[in-house]
Amino acid sequence: MRILFAASxxxxxxxxxxxxxxxxxxxxxxxxxxxxxSMHITIVRSGMPAVPVGVDVDYVAVRKRTLPHERSDGAGxxxxxxxxxxxxxxxxxxxxAWNEAxxxxxxxxxxxxxxxxxxxxxxxxMAPAALVAAHVLGxxxxxxxxGPDILGTPEGAKVxxxxxxxxxxxxxxxxxVAGDPAHRTVSPARRVFNSRGARxxxxxxxxxxRDGGRTRLARHNAGQATGVxxxxxxxx
Numbered sequence: 409m410r411i412l413f414a415a416s417x418x419x420x421x422x423x424x425x426x427x428x429x430x431x432x433x434x435x436x437x438x439x440x441x442x443x444x445x446s447m448h449i450t451i452v453r454s455g456m457p458a459v460p461v462g463v464d465v466d467y468v469a470v471r472k473r474t475l476p477h478e479r480s481d482g483a484g485x486x487x488x489x490x491x492x493x494x495x496x497x498x499x500x501x502x503x504x505a506w507n508e509a510x511x512x513x514x515x516x517x518x519x520x521x522x523x524x525x526x527x528x529x530x531x532x533x534m535a536p537a538a539l540v541a542a543h544v545l546g547x548x549x550x551x552x553x554x555g556p557d558i559l560g561t562p563e564g565a566k567v568x569x570x571x572x573x574x575x576x577x578x579x580x581x582x583x584x585v586a587g588d589p590a591h592r593t594v595s596p597a598r599r600v601f602n603s604r605g606a607r608x609x610x611x612x613x614x615x616x617x618r619d620g621g622r623t624r625l626a627r628h629n630a631g632q633a634t635g636v637x638x639x640x641x642x643x644x
Contacts, residue, residue, distance in 0.1 A: 414531035414538035415443040419450045421532040424554040426454045462513030543583040551590035
């Protein structure tokens with residue numbers, strides 16, 4: 409099976425997906441990772457093949473420029489209701505900038521997906537191109553969490569409808585989606601907070617660094633199985 413992962417410009421977001429990507433590869437599946445050009449080295453060092461999409465965007469710089477009132481220690485972070493209000497007002501142009509960044513990667517991701525024809529597309533919450541590509545191809549689209557599932561709440565899901573240009577990204581590729589566009593949400597955590605309906609939790613272990621053509625973990629643990637453990641479905 410061919411599986412396309414799509415990551416945002418945050419290396420930490422991608423790293424949470426690496427164990428699952430390796431587990432799938434160890435099971436015999438083909439895996440590619442699409443992300444902005446600056447992510448190339450991070451992806452390759454994790455042992456995965458990378459395809460550059462869109463342009464580089466410094467999300468930290470955008471956030472500092474557009475939300476100067478938020479504290480660097482994270483104490484100014486918002487809940488789903490506040491996020492929706494901010495999206496409606498688009499204070500500081502943060503959501504407009506985010507849409508511009510994701511839109512730049514969208515066309516390239518869809519183009520690669522059309523050419524490679526994956527059977528499954530997995531993306532982090534800040535990489536909507538993954539779900540767009542999945543719907544364009546008619547294959548399952550999975551949202552991979554790296555924190556609380558804000559968009560999985562009734563209030564958070566409404567943010568998708570008011571983010572500047574978000575729905576237009578789907579429409580320009582001939583896709584109309586109502587509500588949460590993800591077929592399933594996957595979390596590395598045993599419990600998924602703030603989620604609706606069934607969610608799948610996975611705990612995966614696998615090699616993540618390559619050294620001389622072999623992963624360091626594989627070199628030191630030759631013969632040790634690599635896989636993914638399914639922890640069941642979680643209901644809110």
